[in-house]
Amino acid sequence: MRALIMLSVNREGEANMKPRSKLAIALGAGAAFALVAASPAMAVKRGGTLNIVVGSKIPSYDGHRETTFGMIHPIRPFYSLLIRVNPDNPQSTSDFQCDVCENWKVSDGGKTYTFKIREDVKFHDGTPLTADDIVSTYGKLIFPPKGIASSRKAFYGMVDKVEKTGKYEMVFKLKYATGGFIPALATPFNFVYSKKDLDTHGYTWHQKNINGTGAFTFVQHQPGAFVEGKRYGSYHLMGKDGKKKPYLDGYKAISAPKMAVRLQAIRGDRAQIEFRAFPPKARDDLKKALGDKITVQESDWNCVMGFSANQKLKKFQDVRIRQALTLAMDRWGGSKYLSKIAIVKTVGGMVFPNHSLAAKKSELQEMIGYSDDLKGSQAKAKKLLADAGVSGMKVELLNRAVDQPYKVVGTWMLGQWKKVGLVPNQIVLPTGPWYAKFRKKKDQETMIDFNCQGVVNPLIDASKWQSADIATNNRGNYIDRTMDKWYDQMNRTGDPAEARAIMRKYEKRGLDEKAHFAVNFWWYKINPHRSYVKGWNIAPSHYLNQSLDQVWLDK
Structure with a gap:
């Protein structure tokens, strides 16, 4: 078959669609759609702290191991991915953009994917990111050693090899071409880890430690209470205002397993959003109480x-x-x-x-x-x-x-x-x-x-x-x-x-x-949130669109 030919993306994340196979086009049909239209373009504002409520505890920090929103929502903003779903268009099944790469190309009938890695990305400990880190990350994900959990290993049965071909270039070689490969690469749990950390500390280190290249750096985790992150000044992606993202000064992910507590937090403006979902009655109660101070997105x-x-x-x-x-x-x-x-x-x-x-x-x-x-x-x-x-x-x-x-x-x-x-x-x-x-x-x-x-x-x-x-x-x-x-x-x-x-x-x-x-x-996903929260668009998954680099507060 011909491979899924995905998006070609430049450093600013501007994507150009290339031809795709019949299978890719056919299987892209039927995607979910948000039930609210995107708001008109507005000038972004910088500053402020986003408070989110999370209805679960954190089993570990390791994205490669975990499968729960209880980890993704508080921890994802500390990390980057190789590629990601476009945060401005997360309902799409084919709109992907580079995160720590500059671009990629496909050859060998859809069985070779070559990625050019950005040269301006640094881990929060100051270590520059290179192709070695991407190869080590996907080696752990796809070919984990015995005893190391990789929850999405089965996604990558088509992958034969992951190789470095230059300091800032790496290649995935596939056993066969398939339309499922690029979407699998964009899985939001595929946190990019430092090769130095994996080699020095071992493959379980990330279960209890954090060192990423994401838009926010780790401040603290009070178990059972909250996770706090602050703006990373050396983040690699640029904002719509021509300055480096993120727009927020920081965020706090507050643990609140009881739904009543989460609802009261949003109603009282002690938190602005829950990224998972509320049931219909909770949506209706919030809207009745707060009117246009609440915006609802559904999918x-x-x-x-x-x-x-x-x-x-x-x-x-x-x-x-x-x-x-x-x-x-x-x-x-x-x-x-x-x-x-x-x-x-x-x-x-x-x-x-x-x-x-x-x-x-x-x-x-x-x-x-x-x-x-x-x-x-x-x-x-x-x-x-x-x-x-x-x-x-x-x-x-x-x-x-x-x-x-x-x-x-x-x-x-x-x-x-x-x-x-x-x-x-x-x-x-x-x-x-x-x-x-x-x-x-x-x-x-x-x-x-x-x-x-x-x-x-x-x-x-x-x-x-x-x-x-x-x-x-x-x-x-x-x-x-x-x-x-x-x-x-x-x-x-x-x-x-x-x-x-x-x-x-x-x-x-x-x-x-x-x-x-x-x-x-x-x-069915229902996300009521404070109307002054901007830049976040609902996706057909509570795992997607959680980098928070595009979110800002209109206040």
Whole structure:
């Protein structure tokens, strides 16, 4: 196939679109759209501190390891990426710009990507950035040593080598051309680390230490309270006023797991924004109380919530039990109810809703758990449990101590399982212990599971459902080489129709025939914020657009 030919970008981040393959164009369709128009151009103002509220704790500082907004929101502003989604156009699935690079070019039929690295970037400790740092960063991400977690390693199965070709030039050599590569590079967790830090301190150092090239430098972290950053005077990107970014003097990310506390902080102007989301009622309450002092941005969300059963445990190795768990769910009715009180909305499959690769409703209804005949589905669930000899089985659900949408959806799920005779209970843990339980102990029975990604890129986003020895974010702990084979095939094909057909087989096996995972709902993003916060545009992910270098305060 011909490769996705991406954007050519100069030092100022001005992008020119080059031709793209049929597959890239086809798969770019169906992206999310913000529900508010961008505000007219205004002269930026400098100064001030942005206070944000974050509904989670920080498991570690390491972007390569973590998968949570609880880390991205407070820590991302300290770091740069090789390339990033255009912060002025984050809804796009193809608008990328250089961050620490000057430009890139594609050769060898889309299998070689050569990046020219900026020569004016310094880490916060004063160390100049070179191609060595980019090569070391992506070496850790793509080819981590044994025992080192890289949560998105499976994104880069197409990469053969990462090489330095000059002091300020490096190359990615691919095994095959694919439209998924450039969006994968722009993943917001791909923090650029210093080779010196990795060589001197080791690959776990960044879990507890920070040294980036981002727009803000680390001031302090009071665990359980806040993270504070201040303006980095030697930041490499220029602002719209002709001066170096960022516009803000600093920011403070305030930890507030309870939604009521976050709402009160914004209502009382002690904080200006939450970058994750609030449910519809919270939006309405803020707007009613504050009127035009609050601006609301909304978007579909590249985040799907469901559950997985741990196939390391003998009872969940029986596919009948896994199928019964998903058949119990009233997805269509649950969507109508939960969308009023939680940040979930759309019934779907493995692919971002309305994308060209996503299943249509008629295709969804061909899989178990999606039928309009709820009584029939739940009767089948009871029969499967009886046939497996586990009628009345106790089921333990591991959940995260975050109100939206984890605890809301988890409580709803318990009610669904009770309707087919199961006896469920829920264990709710704070973010750190929650991650530790399924990452280290791996002894959970079932768990609220999710696939939240940055750039809408289904060919790569679907990597989660490969075998556990390939996808480190596979929480079902299963090995399925058929899933692995189909994932590889749909990433290699240049035919949009063939990619869609393979995705249907992949989805059918994962959600139905083997019931490795159960999708409940796709999320919906609602961001009310103080109207004097400017320069931030909603993205179809709560991980994107968190560098804060473009944000300013109109006050």
